[in-house]
Amino acid sequence: MNSPSLNDIVNEYSSKRNNNDNVQRPKTRDQIERADRIADTVCRKIGSTGARAFYCKAAYELSEDQIYSCVEIALKGRCPVKYLSWLLSHQLRTNARRS
Numbered sequence: 001m002n003s004p005s006l007n008d009i010v011n012e013y014s015s016k017r018n019n020n021d022n023v024q025r026p027k028t029r030d031q032i033e034r035a036d037r038i039a040d041t042v043c044r045k046i047g048s049t050g051a052r053a054f055y056c057k058a059a060y061e062l063s064e065d066q067i068y069s070c071v072e073i074a075l076k077g078r079c080p081v082k083y084l085s086w087l088l089s090h091q092l093r094t095n096a097r098r099s
Contacts, residue, residue: 027060035059038067045071048081058088066091 027035039055058067070091074084 031060038064042067042071042084046074046080046084051081051085054085054088058092061095062088062091 035056038059039052042055043049043052055067067088070084070087074080074087077083
């Protein structure tokens with residue numbers, strides 16, 4: 001008897017998965033206003049609006065304390081904007097692993 005290949009197992013599992021796993025839920029007005037407020041504050045503190053969209057994304061996923069802690073750390077670095085992006089990316093990956 002032939003045992004199923006790994007591809008067969010993965011494909012079978014994928015077809016049984018709920019297709020809504022990767023669908024983002026719509027944001028509420030409060031979430032949008034919170035993210036805008038946080039992103040504006042971060043842009044003002046960091047002195048750049050170039051990554052505002054990314055700061056909004058981070059604000060949806062992270063707490064204000066996490067974001068502002070990253071801002072304070074980034075301000076001590078050589079290139080605060082790049083350092084902040086790296087810190088927030090790291091926080092987002094860490095939170096994704098925990099969920």
